[in-house]
Amino acid sequence: MASISYTTQGFILLLAAASLFAVSEAKTIVVGGSEGWRFGFNYTEWVLQNSPFYINDELLFKYDPPSEKNSGYSVYLLPNLWSYISCDFSKAKILAGPNQGAGKGFKVELNQWRPYYFASGDKNGYNCKDGLMKLFAVPLPHWNN
Ligand SMILES: *[C@@H]1O[C@H](CO)[C@@H](O)[C@H](O)[C@H]1NC(C)=O
Numbered sequence: 001m002a003s004i005s006y007t008t009q010g011f012i013l014l015l016a017a018a019s020l021f022a023v024s025e026a027k028t029i030v031v032g033g034s035e036g037w038r039f040g041f042n043y044t045e046w047v048l049q050n051s052p053f054y055i056n057d058e059l060l061f062k063y064d065p066p067s068e069k070n071s072g073y074s075v076y077l078l079p080n081l082w083s084y085i086s087c088d089f090s091k092a093k094i095l096a097g098p099n100q101g102a103g104k105g106f107k108v109e110l111n112q113w114r115p116y117y118f119a120s121g122d123k124n125g126y127n128c129k130d131g132l133m134k135l136f137a138v139p140l141p142h143w144n145n
Pocket of ligand 1: 045048132
């Protein structure tokens with residue numbers, strides 16, 4: 001009798017643990033929704049409205065290639081909060097250039113529990129500063145599912 005109840009308890013513990021770590025479907029989120037990644041859209045507000053993000057979610061950046069309307073958007077990863085605030089690209093890492101946002105767009109997986117600072121970087125930070133093309137996200141672990 002005792003051994004059965006231990007087994008049962010063990011099984012229930014296992015289920016509880018499994019549900020704790022249950023990986024809900026990773027989502028692919030189009031940055032800016034139908035607006036995509038463009039000059040003048042407020043991505044800070046978009047993030048507030050679309051949070052939280054979870055680890056393994058993917059952000060999909062879709063943007064037009066350079067034209068007479070835009071000098072070229074891109075996706076940079078900035079190293080820290082200060083570079084994000086000041087749109088300082090001196091230590092930034094380019095993830096996608098001006099022609100990588102067309103068609104299916106450019107995808108970044110948020111696979112670590114850390115802050116991610118993204119921005120469009122060119123013309124001395126013009127897209128980032130004047131165009132508001134920056135976003136900050138900390139994907140959460142799947143604890144609360
Ligand atoms: C963008 O949205 C944020 C959050 O709502 C707001 O604080 C900020 O002032 C907005 N920026 C501009 C330039 O409108």
